[in-house]
Amino acid sequence: MSSQVSTTGSALPPDAPGPHSRRLGVIAVVATFGGLLFGYDTGVINGALEPLKEDLSLTAFTEGFVVSILIFGAAIGALVGGRLSDKYGRRHNILMLAGIFVLGTLGCVLAPSWEVLAVFRFILGLAVGGASATVPVYLSEVSPFERRGSLVTRNEVMIVSGQFAAFVINALIFNIWGEHDSVWRYMLLVAVLPAFALFFGMLRMPESPRWLVLQGRDDDALAVLKQVRSPERAEAEMAEVHALAEEEKLSQTGGAADLSVRWIRRLIYIGVGLGVFQQFTGINSVMYYGTQLLGDAGFSSSSAIIANTLNGLFSVLGITVGLLIMNRIDRRTMLIAGFSLTTLFHLLVGLSALLLPDGTAKAYFILVFVVLFVFCMQGTIGPLVWLMLAEIFPLKIRSFAIGVCVFMLWIANAAVALAFPPVVDALGIAPTFFIFVGLGILALVFIITQVPETRGQSLEELEARFRREYS
Structure with a gap:
């Protein structure tokens, strides 16, 4: 803002x-x-x-x-x-x-x-x-x-x-x-x-007051604001809504032509990398195929579908913790910790599947490590990537750049969802999670070498810094 x-x-x-x-x-x-x-x-x-x-x-x-x-x-x-x-x-x-x-x-x-x-x-x-x-x-x-x-x-x-x-x-x-x-x-x-x-x-x-102002419908916008603000606040806030409308017009001036600027290309590269590596943690392979994964690990069908509810529970707990600590820890520190932990739990899932004999103990070890992976992912990388995508781009290209990054994030998500069943079917649980370990190591190298710190700086300060460092 x-x-x-x-x-x-x-x-x-x-x-x-x-x-x-x-x-x-x-x-x-x-x-x-x-x-x-x-x-x-x-x-x-x-x-x-x-x-x-x-x-x-x-x-x-x-x-x-x-x-x-x-x-x-x-x-x-x-x-x-x-x-x-x-x-x-x-x-x-x-x-x-x-x-x-x-x-x-x-x-x-x-x-x-x-x-x-x-x-x-x-x-x-x-x-x-x-x-x-x-x-x-x-x-x-x-x-x-x-x-x-x-x-x-x-x-x-x-x-x-x-x-x-x-x-x-x-x-x-x-x-x-x-x-x-x-x-x-x-x-x-x-x-x-x-x-x-x-x-x-x-x-x-009601409709969004900001959108109504963009359409020149100031009276309708004020009527909406009076529904969700005190009367004096609604009147005063119309000035802010007009300022936001001006921002909106400016934000729509950026587009593909801006890719000719070196520092903007660098930021989009960083944003795409963050989105793709978030999905290459494999979080959605667990969210989409967790029941099948636990069945392959040794649970019966009825037990696997019950045990899988723990993935959902710890996903909610993880994102709750992440939102509480997000503004207290540097972004890079939190990302490095998140990818380190998720990569560790991928390794432990793979080793459990590879080394433990089939049976109840193996199934529960894999369940515990998968649940801990979900908790760490949703408590760090999950919400933090979305926050950083909102922070790193200058206003002029923000709408265009976030669109590109989110599109690539969805494509990476779809690629993991498409590939996971045939890869597990062909290779088994252990090699599949060792692939995630390799991707996690690549993600850590990317974060350490490419991703800037954004906490504690205004969006204007970040834009000036990126112009200076990446031009």
């Missing part, structure tokens, strides 16, 4: 509590159902995959394809969703996404073959990617500057909570109706409920 906006914000009347605070809280709850759906739809395949494989006769390749096609859809949805949000409004976009969530979910539930399932998984991916691009922007634009950080990070918490909810619901459904061939359809169908809640909830939510 520019110094102009920060100065404007500091001169505003304080955000005193009142009825508007409750209204803002309701808006945050409703909007973050988009994050919950993001988490549920990416996590539900985890427990549904085993019965789905038997019902639709999936091979290792088609299994990876059905899982990863959602992520390829999300990469496209993130690119397109941001553009549609700018053109038609944040609220309108979230309503449309809720409809796509419903369509995609029902299509998956009724799919007669894996090919049809893949088509509707791709449609779901468009909604997931669109939500990832739209919901945080909507939350940031309706929130007062004092609460912006806490309200926006609720969406991250809702994403991992959605994955945790998917794991728990899968375990319950499997242990009640597991004998039915179509039990996976029940698991997927549950996602319709939060999709309907998002759609009908957003019908009663």
Whole structure:
């Protein structure tokens, strides 16, 4: 945020509590159902995959394809969703996404073959990617500057909570109706409920005041601000919204032409590296295939799906800890510690799979090390990469550059999701996790040699520094 906006914000009347605070809280709850759906739809395949494989006769390749096609859809949805949000409004976009969530979910539930399932998984991916691009922007634009950080990070918490909810619901459904061939359809169908809640909830939510100002609708923007601020704060804050609108116009002037500038190319290279190496930790191989992984480690089908809920629980705990400590530790220190720990637990999973005899002890050792990996990843690398992507780019190219980096992050996510089942099928658990060890070492070299420290500096100071160091 520019110094102009920060100065404007500091001169505003304080955000005193009142009825508007409750209204803002309701808006945050409703909007973050988009994050919950993001988490549920990416996590539900985890427990549904085993019965789905038997019902639709999936091979290792088609299994990876059905899982990863959602992520390829999300990469496209993130690119397109941001553009549609700018053109038609944040609220309108979230309503449309809720409809796509419903369509995609029902299509998956009724799919007669894996090919049809893949088509509707791709449609779901468009909604997931669109939500990832739209919901945080909507939350940031309706929130007062004092609460912006806490309200926006609720969406991250809702994403991992959605994955945790998917794991728990899968375990319950499997242990009640597991004998039915179509039990996976029940698991997927549950996602319709939060999709309907998002759609009908957003019908009663306001549009972003910042977007309304960009459209020249100042009276409508002020009316929205009066819903979520005290009357005197709403009037005063219109000046800040206008300043943010000017920032928005400036942020849209950057584009591919700026890649001719050496220091900007260097920053995008760093941003892409952060996003790709975040996904090459293999976190989503656990989030998507954790139940199968634990089954391969030695758990029975019913035990594996229950044990997998620990991955969801420790994901939520990890991101909670990460958000608490993020502003107290240097970014580079936290990244190096995170990649060191995740690489260590990859090594321990691989050694356990390789050296321990088959049996209960082996299964539990692998479970413990996988859970600790998830906790360390979500407590450090997971939220920190998103924060650094928001920090390192100058305003002029921020929208374009983050779009490029997030697109590459989604593609890396999809590549891991596509490759994991056939690699495990061909090589086994131990060699697969040793590959992650190698990628972790490469990530550490990249962080140590390429990634700058950004904590404790304003965005303007960072831009001046990067111009000086990378030109």
